[in-house]
Structures are given as C-alpha cells and as structure tokens.
Amino acid sequence: MHDIKAIRENAEQYDALWAKRGLEPQSKKIIDQDKLIRKAQQVVQEAEAARNKSSKLIGQAMAKGDKEEAERLKTEVAGAKNVIAAMGAQVDSEKAQLEMLLASLPNVPFDDVPEGENEDDNVEIAKWGQPRAFEFTPKAHDDLGADLKMMDFETAAKMSGSRFVVLSGALSRLDRALAALMLDMQSAEGFEETTPPFLVWDKALFGTGQLPKFEEDLYKTTGDHYLIPTAEVSLTNTVRESILDVESLPKRMTAHTPCFRSEAGSAGRDTKGMIRQHQFNKVELVSICHPNESESEHKNMLRCAEAVLQKLELPYRVVELCTGDLGFGARRTFDLEVWLPSQETYREISSISNCGDFQARRMQARYKHAEKDNRFVHTLNGSGLAVGRTLVAVLENYQNEDGTITVPEALVPYMGGLEVIS
Template structure:
C-alpha cells in the first residue's frame, strides 16, 4: 500500500506516476484521497479536543461535593452530550476510513524513475541477451509433442482428473522436474546464502492482502470454502513471515527460498497458450524473497536477478533480461526485470522468472518494520523473484536439448541430480 504521508506531502507526484501507470481517473482518485485524509485528520482533531474536554469535566465532577447542585447536573449533562458527539464522530470516522481504504487497497505501487513509461509489453526495454541459440539440422518439435510421443507427459489423463490446464509428468521427466527443484534450492542456499523454508501453501486473507493479491485480484486466485486461499506463489507465504514484526537493524537482510506448488485461476487467459505446459493452473516454482533496509533495495534487486540468471547460465539455457514498462509491471512492484528463456518451437523468448522490488509497498500493508541505528521505526523493503519456474524450465530444457530421435540431453549440472543419467 502506498504511504499516505508521502502522498499527502506530494500529491502531484502520485498523479504523475499513476497517469504513467495508466490508472483511470488517477487525478480524481488522488484528490479524493487527499480530501478524505484531510477530513479524517479534522475528525480526529475534534475528537481529541472533545475527549480532553470530557476528561476535564469528569475530573471536576469527581471532586464535586454537591452531587445535586445545578452546576453538577449541568456538567453531567454536558459530559453525556460530549459522549454522544464523540460516538457520532467515531461513526463518521469509520465511514471515512472505509472510503479511503477502498481506494488505497486497490491502487498499485508507483514505479521508480528509471522504469520505462508505457502501457504494455511493447514499451519494455531489453537489457541484455545471454547464451547461444542452437541451429538444429532437423525439424524441431515442441515439448508437448516430444513428451506425448514418448509417453512422458500426459495431458489427457490430467484433464480427465482435474480439467484443462493440468498435466501429469512421468518417469524420467518427473525425475528431471524433481532434479531441477533440488538443483535450484541447493544453488540458492549454498552459493547465495538464502535460508531454505518449507511454508504453507494454504494462507489466510490477511496474507493475500499483505502481498497485494487481495482485494483487487481475487478472481485470479483459487479460494477455499473455508475463507482460505491457495498460494499463487511462495512469495505470499515467505513475505508474510515478517508481517506485524519490528525487526532489529542487524537482522537485515533476510533472504528466503522455498519450492512449492503454485495455483492460479488464470482468469482472462482464455485462448492463451492452450497447448503444452506453458500456462497451467498448478505448477512448481522456486521462489526467492528478500527483506532489506530501504536504502539497500536497488542493489538487492540486481543481486536477486543475478541469482535467477545464474540458474539459467548453469543450465545453458539462452535467455534475455527485460526491464518491464510502467504499465506492464505487477501491482505491488516498483521495478521489475523479467528473465525470458528461448523456446525453439515458438521461435521466441518466454518469461521464466520475474524479479521485482516492491519497495515499502508490501511492508506498509503488512506492518513489517525495523528499528534503524537511531532506534527509529520504519518500514522494511521487500523483493521477490522466481528462481525459477520449474515447468517452464523443463520446457526450455526439453526443447533446447532435443535430438532428432526424440531423446533429450540432460544439462551437465544435473547429471548427479539425475543419478548419472545424461540422456532421456
């Protein structure tokens, strides 16, 4: 959630930023926030004055010796009237707070100044490319064609069991999937000193609110009839570890990694990636989360992105790094790098990781704070990134390492994780 104090001090900045994020009626929304904020502050000031007056009169009444005097009765009546006024202000205050929260809870983060301004992916900026794209001397096949032909990937049975956009992996492809998870976790823990966590995949509404999935994106999530939610990413569980906490300065940075199933309703995805494993309702992902001091967030984003890139380099998957435009970023992000892996059957790069700095936006929603060196309390900064999405990494390996006979070469870094298997 945006910092109301910052908006109060510089509403023109927020109007500019929200226009650049293509938020409808952004000027009116900011004006409404400032108006409601002013109203709330006035009500609180009046309440405080009435409370002080009531306390003063109550003190006079407590020391009065004549409980039946006209003055005593008059003051008693005044206290009652003040009490009624305070209750009336309280009701008005509650209504004003609900109105302002309805706006604030649905407004995205504002982007950093080095983010390209644009409405969609057309304005994204390519930062670099890495790796060598292979030239195949035979007709290449897609991952789903290879998997189905070799009876290693089964979409039909998964559809019968669960519906569209589910998959069953079998045999050595299932083993490769597991090997990828272990390899990624080991790399992030051993090389980059992330703390491995096993976290819940069912979370409450407060957790989904904290990281920004609720209330705005409820239709894109899987909800349970208990009021709980299936996580769309381990970012939700990992980031909420610091919810409602005040950390010490020396505790930071915190870096967490987890491998979990992720669940997405994919509302609005009709007609997109209908074949293969590219867009699923359920998939595994290794997630990285950092909690840092605000002044360290920019360096941490570069570090986190490098951690995800390292996985692609070790797997020898060609990729590129994209800086997302203001209109293409996620709700909670202030700056995002997408890593896109080369997918031969599509002759295109496709997203395999998204690495974002959320600044203090999520921390504000979660009340995640820390004490600085002067013992002043401030919000932490949070970052997250995929390190990597397992299904899409599997796709990239199958397609980039395919042979004419349909076999798949296993990247050297995974040989030990595959029990010495070098080709499947």
C-alpha cells in the first residue's frame, strides 16, 4: 500500500519509479481521486457546522417565542442532515475507489535497483562453489527418484492430478532431514521457530499483497479461508494491527510449512518433476524491523539462506532482480539459484525481498517511535530454503553412476547415519 501524502508531495518521483516497472504514470489519477474525497469532506464539514449553528439558534428562538424562526431553523437542520448523509456516503465511496486503486499498484523499487524488463535483465552479483565435473551423463532428479522407486508422480496423479508427488523411504526422510537442518540453522541465527496457521482469511493475504491482484494463484476453501501460498503470509501477519515496542525489533521468525499454489500463470512450465508443484514444503524467513535496519537485515537474511547451500556444498549464484522482474510487494529482491547438472543451469531456490513499509501499511503494523508518534515497520521475507528444490539439487549434485545418492555430510546425522541412498 502506498502513502497518499507521499504521492501528493513526490508525484513525479513515484511516476518515475513505477515507470521502471513498466507502468504508465499513476499519480494524476490518484491525486484527482484524493481531491474528490477532500472536496466531499469539505462539504460534509460545512454542513455539520451549519447544522450545529442552527441547532443552537433553535433554542434561542423558542425562548423568545419566535416559533416561525424556530421552524425555519429546524428545516435548515434537516436539510443539513440530508447533505451530511448524502455526502458522507459519497466520501465512503470515493475512499473505497482510492483504496482499490492504491491496492492494485505494486511497490516502488529502490533507486539503485538495476533497470530491466524481465528475468533476462537480472544482474549476477556473486557465485559460490564449482559445479561438479561428472564422468558420466548426470540424470534428472525425477529419473533418479523413479529408479530408486522412492519418487512416484503416477500414484500422486491418480489421487490429485498433475504437479503432485509421493515421496517414500529414504527420499521422504531426506526431505524431512533437509527441513530439520534448515530450521536448526535459522534458529541458531536468531529466527524464532514458529508454527503458524496454514489457512488464513482474505485480509491476511491482502496484507502481504497476494490479494486482490493474484487471487487466481490461490486455493480458496468452501468457507472463508485460503490455503497459504507461503508462510510469509502467516508469519508477517502476526504483527498486523499492532503497535510494537521498538526494543522488540527486529522480530525474526522461521517456519516449515506446506505451501499451496495453483500456478495459474505458469501453464506449460516445469510440468515434469518437482520444480514447480501445487503443494510443496518450504522453510520461510520473515523479519519485522525498524526502517533504519531493513537494508542490513536484508543482507543478513541473504547470508542465512546462503549458509544452508554452503553447508550442503551445493554450487549457487546470487542475482539481484531487475525492476521488471520484482515481485508485487518488493522494493529489492535477491534470488539464490542452485546449480542443476541435468539442466546445466542455475535454478531459483530462494527469493529474499525487502518490502519496506508496503505490507505494514496494508496490515497497519507500526512501532512506537515516540509517545504520540507511531510509524510503520519494515517487513522482509525469503526462503531459507525451498525444501523440495533443495532435495532436487541434492539428488542431482550427489548422484553416482550406479544410480545411488551420496548423502551430504551435513545431513548424515539427520538421516540416522545413512551415507548412501540406494
């Protein structure tokens, strides 16, 4: 959500930043709508003043015995009440239109975010690790899983359709081991392990920016709930409609949850394997912080996510998303992309975003800045990491020519001492 006062005072700057995201100038229609509200509010205030003045004079006229004047004043009061009611309804209607307009507009990027139109214009800023040189042709993760008889897409399709999988045996345990390692590592970094709801109301999704724009990507129940597309929604909304003590910031949380996405906008993409599923597990990181700390907090969250890949010794790169590839609520985003030998390329495994006060305004989440001055917090979120995609990366990078999988050293204790999956 955007600050209407800031748009009034910095209209050209907002239009320039939205232009970087490929949008036409927006400030004029926002300000014009705001003027309609303020004009209607002025009429209401004038009518209220006239009503109050006439109401006082009625008593004076009655005391003097001037019934005719009293009746005239009563007519004025009734007329003022009608104006107040009519214009009050107009104010509510105009405000709702302005809110819809503001709610539909994405966040503005930081000034130094690289400009570009799409993912091809993202900027690589770092690499870690050297992709393994195989002495055989590496297989894709789904072929490895099928050969092990521990990854079954056909059985999942019988009960749920495409983009679902049944993991079993050692691969199911590996999935659990990865999540446990991630939670342990992020908890050690000061992120409080949390178990949030997996079902939320629409206002929670509005708060983090999934609604109203991305409803087609969500699963809605027959009641009033939605399945979470990411634990970012639940974790970030723990501070909605709150005023936090500044001493409590930053508030860092991590959670391992299932995530549910219809993938409406990805028809035909990654239909084979576990890269893009309707249901997947993720360890999420969320930080609620003071505005002065959000840039440094962003870098810290990136470091924490990178540490998992380094612990697993998986080659990866870090890219900063260009303005045309930023998510709806983000001001800056770093993506971690892990190396997949079967595709001979890096694929996204985590997105870590600084949303500034965009989500906080939608949720009314503030901190106590001074005795009578409450200000909006900044919110950040990211994967630490996507469990399924990490499983994919482990299978492909640790595969052996005979089809077995070497368990990464960091995971052996979580696997009960198992060193090779066969």
